[in-house]
Amino acid sequence: MTTIGTDRMQLQVQLFGSYRDIAPGSSLSLEMPPGATVADLVRCLHDKVPGKLPPNLAVAVNRRHARAEQVLEPSDEVALIPAVAGG
Amino acid sequence: MNTQVGLSDAPISAADLRVGAGPAVGAVLTFEGRVRNHNEGRQVVRLHYDAYRQMAEEVLRDIERRTREAYEVSSVSLVHRVGTLSVGEVAVVVSVAAAHRSAAFDGARFAIETVKAELPVWKQEEYEDGSRRWLGGNPAATGSSE
Numbered sequence: 001m002t003t004i005g006t007d008r009m010q011l012q013v014q015l016f017g018s019y020r021d022i023a024p025g026s027s028l029s030l031e032m033p034p035g036a037t038v039a040d041l042v043r044c045l046h047d048k049v050p051g052k053l054p055p056n057l058a059v060a061v062n063r064r065h066a067r068a069e070q071v072l073e074p075s076d077e078v079a080l081i082p083a084v085a086g087g
Numbered sequence: 088m089n090t091q092v093g094l095s096d097a098p099i100s101a102a103d104l105r106v107g108a109g110p111a112v113g114a115v116l117t118f119e120g121r122v123r124n125h126n127e128g129r130q131v132v133r134l135h136y137d138a139y140r141q142m143a144e145e146v147l148r149d150i151e152r153r154t155r156e157a158y159e160v161s162s163v164s165l166v167h168r169v170g171t172l173s174v175g176e177v178a179v180v181v182s183v184a185a186a187h188r189s190a191a192f193d194g195a196r197f198a199i200e201t202v203k204a205e206l207p208v209w210k211q212e213e214y215e216d217g218s219r220r221w222l223g224g225n226p227a228a229t230g231s232s233e
Contacts, residue, residue, distance in 0.1 A: 016139050017209030018221035060207070063142040079139055085224030086136075086167055086208035087120050087179050087199065 008033060011072065013045065014079040022052045032072060039068040041078070053080070090164045090182075092151045093144055099166050104180040106162045114191035117182040118199055124174045126222075130215050136169045136178065139207040143167070150201045158194035160185045165198055167208060 013028045020026040030044050038059050045053060058081040059066045065081070072078070089107045101117040108115050122134050151163045164182040172178055181198045185191040204225050211221045 014139070016207065017137050017211075020137065060139070060142060063139075063145050077141075079142070081139070081207055082209060082221075083224040084203075084205065084207055085210045085222040086206040087203040 009036075009072070009074040011041070011074070011076065011078050013041070014077075016079065017082040017085075019053065019080050019082055022049055036072050037068065038066045038070045038072065041072060042068070045080075058082075090151075090162045092147050092163070092165045093167075094138055094140060094147070094169050095166050096168075096170055099168055099177050099180050101177070101180055101182065104164045104166055104182055106164050106182045106184045108184050109161075111186055112161060112184045113186050114188040115182065115184050116188075116191040116195045117180065118195055119177045120179040120199070122172045122174050122176050122178055126212060129212070131174065131212050132215055133171055133173045133213045134178070135171050135211040135213065135219070136167075137209045137211070138167075138169045140169075142207045146206050147202075150198055150205070153201070154183065154194050154198045157197060158183075158185070159187065159190035160194035163194070163198060165202070167202065167206060169208070 008031045011030050011032060013030060015022055015026040028048060032040060032044065042057050060079045060081050061070060061076050063077065091104055101119045105117045106115060124131055147165050151165050154160055154163050160183045162184045167179045179202060181195050183191050183194045185194060209221060211219050213219045
């Protein structure tokens, strides 16, 4: 992930399972301001692909489930986690 | 004890992944989860498993550790397939060794139920007519939302 100038960060959001086909390459690129939270990211995602994602989204940051208030860093690994269905 | 924990692109089996047993082990229990030919009234011909690989590998190691810590289980193997599987193929193997059978049953049950609840793996059913459908699965317990 790279910081753009001093006031925006670019995040790549990885998509899996039923979300894969939402975007080419199963990834969405977002520009967020510093201090943006997971809740901000979810709002941005809904604006970017309206109607394609469910209202409630589970987000993993650095391979761990993240809370809505978690602040994002430019180096974070971000992914959306659809309802899991292993086994 | 030889144990394995992780995802596999290649076929897996209980025979290959059964945990080793030393002289203190009185029970070895090995579970295979297999692709069956029906679900919710429809004929299934194969399953396509997708995974968030890096996270799934970490979650599997975490489940292996939690199983050993919560039960009197001396060793655990835990391997999940990814990719396309035909009916009858093995999707997941859990194998545990313990001094006593109750710990082996309880530990194996905990491990497979936790895999189903937490592992970031998704399956898409393919039917006889070629159509496909992602299965809903379990909502992430601690996920965030707006």
